[in-house]
Amino acid sequence: MRLQKFIAECGIASRRSAEKIIESGRVYVNGQLVDYMGFVVDEENDVVELDGRVIKPQVKKHYIMLNKPKNYVTTVSDDLGRPTVMNLVTDINARIYPVGRLDFDTTGLLIMTNDGDFANILTHPRHVVNKSYIARIDKPLDESQLERLRSGVELDGVMTAPAKAENIKRPQKGFEVKITIHEGRNRQVRRMLESVGVNVMSLKRISIGSLTLGNLPEGKWRRLSDAEIDKLRGKGK
Numbered sequence: 001m002r003l004q005k006f007i008a009e010c011g012i013a014s015r016r017s018a019e020k021i022i023e024s025g026r027v028y029v030n031g032q033l034v035d036y037m038g039f040v041v042d043e044e045n046d047v048v049e050l051d052g053r054v055i056k057p058q059v060k061k062h063y064i065m066l067n068k069p070k071n072y073v074t075t076v077s078d079d080l081g082r083p084t085v086m087n088l089v090t091d092i093n094a095r096i097y098p099v100g101r102l103d104f105d106t107t108g109l110l111i112m113t114n115d116g117d118f119a120n121i122l123t124h125p126r127h128v129v130n131k132s133y134i135a136r137i138d139k140p141l142d143e144s145q146l147e148r149l150r151s152g153v154e155l156d157g158v159m160t161a162p163a164k165a166e167n168i169k170r171p172q173k174g175f176e177v178k179i180t181i182h183e184g185r186n187r188q189v190r191r192m193l194e195s196v197g198v199n200v201m202s203l204k205r206i207s208i209g210s211l212t213l214g215n216l217p218e219g220k221w222r223r224l225s226d227a228e229i230d231k232l233r234g235k236g237k
């Protein structure tokens with residue numbers, strides 16, 4: 001790529017002004033002054049400096065939500081050759097990746113992005129982000145089971161943080177519980193429910209922080225709006 005285009009893609013100046021910047025002797029490539037037109041940059045390997053600071057092209061950021069179906073792994077690749085969620089978002093031309101994990105057999109809301117800072121806000125334990133799930137279970141939970149979930153249960157010798165838990169009354173769907181947690185321990189919701197004595201038949205994530213799955217069909221994705229992104233970042237209402 002030509003040097004003036006490279007500078008423009010760093011978001012510093014238009015191509016025309018980048019030419020002037022080059023001619024004024026402010027640009028070095030790999031430590032060598034380049035003050036003439038026609039220089040071609042190897043974007044992967046060359047180090048370009050403007051006024052003594054290294055500059056890099058801006059990568060467009062993508063933020064999407066996917067309704068993950070069953071039988072997909074939430075990793076970029078899988079040693080066992082199972083389908084991954086990457087197979088469902090082939091039309092995005094960037095290296096996006098899943099934020100956090102859902103089990104192979106869990107469905108529902110999965111955020112994917114190529115913005116590492118954003119992913120960190122959603123996954124770092126320092127930022128408490130509530131995640132809600134609907135589990136289909138084999139029998140309804142009684143008050144004492146709900147209370148145990150609400151005060152936290154012991155998994156692998158360590159207590160979980162208190163959860164929100166309530167039975168959902170949709171008789172045509174069998175027995176369901178809505179459970180909200182902010183930790184991300186391995187198979188946490190399934191194990192919490194099993195620890196109070198019920199079997200989980202299916203599990204679906206319906207929200208992450210302020211973001212809800214809505215009626216996005218299984219296997220489909222959509223871009224997040226700016227307002228949704230800001231709310232997840234903790235800015236705006």
Ligand code: URA
Nearest residue numbers: 103106187188189190
């Ligand atoms: N808890 C689980 O048990 N499974 C998931 O996929 C997510 C949370």
